Amino acid sequence: MTVVTRFAPSPTGFLHVGNLRTALFNFLIARKAGGRFILRLDDTDPERSTQEFADAIQRDLEWLGIEWDQLEKQSDRFDRYAAAADELRAKDRFYEAWETPTELDLKRKKQLNMGQPPVYDRAALSLSDDEKTALRAERGAGVWRFKLDHQRIEWTDGILGDLSIDAASVSDPVLIRADGQVLYTIASVVDDTDMGVTHVVRGSDHVTNTATQIQIIEALDKTTPAFAHHSLLTGPQGEALSKRLGTLALRDLREQGMEPMALLSHMARIGSSQPVELVDSIDALAEGFDLEHFGSAPTKFDVEDLWPLTARVLHETPFELVADDIAALGVPADIAPAFWDVARANITRKADMADWWALFRHGATPLVDDEDRDFIAEAFAMLPDAPYDADTWGTWTSAVKDATGRKGKGLFMPLRKAVTGRERGPEMVDVMRLLQVKPTL
Incomplete structure (x- = not known):
């Protein structure tokens, strides 16, 4: 199969x-x-x-x-729905009803007050031909309801397990509205059976709908697909x-x-x-x-759970799959692969690449604490003009250390913040070799 x-x-x-x-x-x-x-x-x-x-x-x-x-469009299949409706009428499983929404609401309220399930009372089934003619003349076309067999509808759900619903606790479903619009309940049945659908998975809010559709499928002598409700x-x-x-x-x-x-x-x-x-x-x-x-x-x-995965x-992602995106930013071809190696470990979405290229291309707005301002000014004065290479960071920081006596975090963190405008990010060796301009205060 x-x-x-x-x-x-x-x-x-x-x-x-x-x-x-x-x-x-x-x-x-x-x-x-x-x-x-x-x-x-x-x-x-x-x-x-x-x-x-x-x-x-x-x-x-x-x-x-x-x-x-x-690819199918249900609007192309109205003839099939009409044929199914005719078949249900011939089998005495389809009937017209004329209650207004207000009348149906009053009926439901009365049933609830009496402790009864609020289901359609099938009053339309007892109408005589003359009464139907009069209602049709007064109110126009009615809705068409499927007449359920009042028995238990049972199936083994692919997720929920064995299910059983008493059809007497469910209203006969409206399949065609008074304006002639064919509703999902019958259109879906006709399409699924015509197209050989074997498995239907949908939300758990469709469980009752599935029960009524199983009876419609059986009334049309078709094969019932396997249902599952997530x-x-x-x-x-x-x-x-x-x-x-x-x-x-x-x-x-x-x-x-x-x-x-x-x-x-x-x-x-x-x-x-x-x-x-x-x-x-x-x-x-x-x-x-x-x-x-x-x-x-x-x-x-929680949509926030999706961003770490992104x-x-x-x-x-290998460079080849983002090469066009990087080229569109204006990154020179000779440094584009190195740029991606640095950027991809420090972005959440592709659009974040633009911020990193802006930093490398134009420099960052320095992030400098007041007590570090003179230190940064002295350090920047010791840095030669771009371009830089893989040795620049080590050579520069060694010279700054010798000149100022700073070391460890007190040396490296203020320089990182001043060069990148950020407290964290790529290795500074990589930052310097991609930096296109000399940083300034």
């Missing part, structure tokens, strides 16, 4: 870290098994779906190296992450300088029994991926 998975985002906004978790899990399962991964755009809402967001979704996935084998992300203190997802868009992380493998390595492991480790390729990530390592507890996510990615 060929493993087939899918990621089905709505092009109504930008992808965020929560979306990425779902996309990545499905992609890694397919990649590990040598199967197929489908990108399916859930664009059945014409008012909110835009090409801009569809393009952005693809751009984000391409940036991360998440490649799809098949935990939802929270903030670092366990707070709801949903309000912050707008600030955790993948495009924003990319613009901030996040490295793809840092993000992927982190998202593939948090919430599992495996430690987060930086992995150097998607294939290696897929090889070590297994849903059995994940649990049901909410997963804490720094490690850069530290391990």
